[in-house]
Amino acid sequence: MSSDTESATHAGQHHGGPRIYTANLFALLFLTVLTVAAASFNFGSANVVIALAIASVKATLVALFFMHLIWEKPVNAIIAIAGFLFLGIFLMFDFLDVTSRVNYLPNNMPQMQNATPAPDSMNPLKTPAPQPFAPVPAAAAAPAAPAEHK
Amino acid sequence: MSTTTTDVHAHGGHGEDAHNSHHQHHFATMEQQFDTAKLGMWLFIVTEILLFGGLFVGFGLMQHQYPREFIEAHEHLKQDIFGRLVPLYGTLNTMVLLISSWTMVMGVNAARTNQQKKTVRYLVITILLACVFLCVKYVEYAHKFHDGLLPGIFYAHQSEDLIKGTHGYATFFAFYFMMTGLHGIHVLVGIGLLSWLAVRTKRGDFNSEYYTPLDLVGLYWHVVDMIWIYLFPLYYLIS
Numbered sequence: 001m002s003s004d005t006e007s008a009t010h011a012g013q014h015h016g017g018p019r020i021y022t023a024n025l026f027a028l029l030f031l032t033v034l035t036v037a038a039a040s041f042n043f044g045s046a047n048v049v050i051a052l053a054i055a056s057v058k059a060t061l062v063a064l065f066f067m068h069l070i071w072e073k074p075v076n077a078i079i080a081i082a083g084f085l086f087l088g089i090f091l092m093f094d095f096l097d098v099t100s101r102v103n104y105l106p107n108n109m110p111q112m113q114n115a116t117p118a119p120d121s122m123n124p125l126k127t128p129a130p131q132p133f134a135p136v137p138a139a140a141a142a143p144a145a146p147a148e149h150k
Numbered sequence: 151m152s153t154t155t156t157d158v159h160a161h162g163g164h165g166e167d168a169h170n171s172h173h174q175h176h177f178a179t180m181e182q183q184f185d186t187a188k189l190g191m192w193l194f195i196v197t198e199i200l201l202f203g204g205l206f207v208g209f210g211l212m213q214h215q216y217p218r219e220f221i222e223a224h225e226h227l228k229q230d231i232f233g234r235l236v237p238l239y240g241t242l243n244t245m246v247l248l249i250s251s252w253t254m255v256m257g258v259n260a261a262r263t264n265q266q267k268k269t270v271r272y273l274v275i276t277i278l279l280a281c282v283f284l285c286v287k288y289v290e291y292a293h294k295f296h297d298g299l300l301p302g303i304f305y306a307h308q309s310e311d312l313i314k315g316t317h318g319y320a321t322f323f324a325f326y327f328m329m330t331g332l333h334g335i336h337v338l339v340g341i342g343l344l345s346w347l348a349v350r351t352k353r354g355d356f357n358s359e360y361y362t363p364l365d366l367v368g369l370y371w372h373v374v375d376m377i378w379i380y381l382f383p384l385y386y387l388i389s
Contacts, residue, residue, distance in 0.1 A: 018256060025252040032244050032382075036237070039387035051383035058379045066255045066372045073185065076192045083196035087203040094207050098214055 015071055024065040031058050172360040184362055191366045195373050202329070202377050209325045209384065212318075219318025226299070227326075227386055239290045240386030243283050244378065250279035251375040254344075258368045261361040266351055269364070273348040276371070280341045287334055294323070301327045329381060336374045343367045 035054040043050060064070040069077050170180055177183035213220045227237060257272030298306035301324035347367055350356065356364055 015259065015262060018259060021252055021255050021259070025248060028248045029245060032241065032248065035383055035387060036241055039383070048388050051387050052380075055380050055383050059376045062251065062372050062376050062379065066251050066375075067369055072188075076188060079189070079192045079196055080199075083199040087199060090200075090203060091207055091210070094211060095214075098211055 015068055016065060020065060024061055028058055028061055031061075170359050172362075180359060184365075187362050187366060188369075191369050195369065198373055198377075202332070202380075205325070205329050205332070206380065206384070209329070212321050212325060216318030216321060220322050221388075223319050223322040223326075224385070224388055237386035239286050240382050243286050244382045246279050246283050246286070247375045247378050250276045250283070251372055253279065254368050254371045258361065258364050261351065261356050261364050262358055264358045266354060266356065269351045269356070270348055273344050273351065277341055277344045277348070280337050280344070283337055284334065284341075287330070294327075299323050301325075326385060330385070333374065333377055333381060336377070340367075340371050340374055343370065 031054055035051055038050050038054070039047060041047075063080060069080065173180055174183060177186065227240070253272045253276045257269045257276065260266075260268035260272060294300070299319075300306060301320065303320070305320035305323060307319065344367065347364055350363070
């Protein structure tokens with residue numbers, strides 16, 4: 001009875017208990033074994049998705065039960081979710097950028113020791129790097145413009 | 151005695167709270183004080199998520215740039231005692247950190263129910279598990295150093311399989327050491343914080359009314375665990 005009054009001091013907040021924590025630990029250990037087992041099969045590109053999905057389930061279990069989010073006031077959960085939301089925006093725009101570019105490594109990036117020499121077409125010193133958004137030279141653009149008006 | 155009476159009046163008759171020596175006078179109740187500290191901790195956790203998030207995004211970009219080299223380097227991380235089948239060090243460390251998260255939450259729970267001796271015991275186990283994690287990390291790093299699998303311009307691996315197109319491998323190991331290293335620093339900081347808490351608990355600083363530092367360091371420790379939950383599949387499993 002005394003432990004009941006003690007846990008009720010924080011205005012009736014619940015914090016789970018040893019039983020829930022232990023069950024959560026076993027769920028997490030099981031998911032770890034599962035993700036290692038899943039990685040030994042070849043599902044092609046789905047392997048990444050499966051591994052990250054299991055990792056996200058594990059992270060959610062840690063946040064909900066070990067970090068007490070499920071019993072907390074919602075403001076803490078809102079902050080945590082906002083963090084992941086902004087990370088998602090960061091991730092999304094970076095991948096939009098990468099998938100729509102021709103080359104995105106800096107042209108002055110030093111070559112490594114031991115590296116196999118890049119072909120001349122890749123060497124910025126010998127050939128100018130492709131510039132997808134380079135302005136059209138005036139000489140080339142000038143004859144084309146009147147042609148369109150005819 | 152007179153101060154106690156004014157306290158009781160000032161806090162609107164919250165008798166229990168007013169008697170608590172940890173109660174700072176600018177908070178109406180102990181509960182408000184606890185919630186405020188917790189809110190601040192969650193804001194800090196978000197900065198941690200974004201700190202590691204940036205590294206994860208960078209890792210994703212470079213994996214996109216060097217897909218073949220990254221996969222071959224992944225395969226190399228898996229070569230442990232059992233050959234190519236199981237990433238032994240990574241799996242072991244995942245288990246160790248998960249169990250340490252459990253001992254942490256059990257320690258906080260023991261403090262909340264006024265079982266100080268139990269709390270100290272759980273904290274010490276958590277510290278030991280963190281040390282096991284770092285020992286495994288040491289073995290892993292020593293192996294990499296020996297093989298010359300170092301980041302950036304220090305990359306000096308001399309065997310057949312990982313020599314061609316060194317740029318991608320060097321980049322992979324730059325990210326590997328940066329991310330696991332930063333995580334390792336977080337574990338070290340955690341050991342320091344947990345030791346400080348174990349001493350304070352032993353001294354009798356905490357009870358069911360006041361255990362805020364334990365709770366907040368617990369949150370920090372779970373974040374360290376959570377980051378590893380994502381590091382593990384990205385570095386040791388994907389192939």
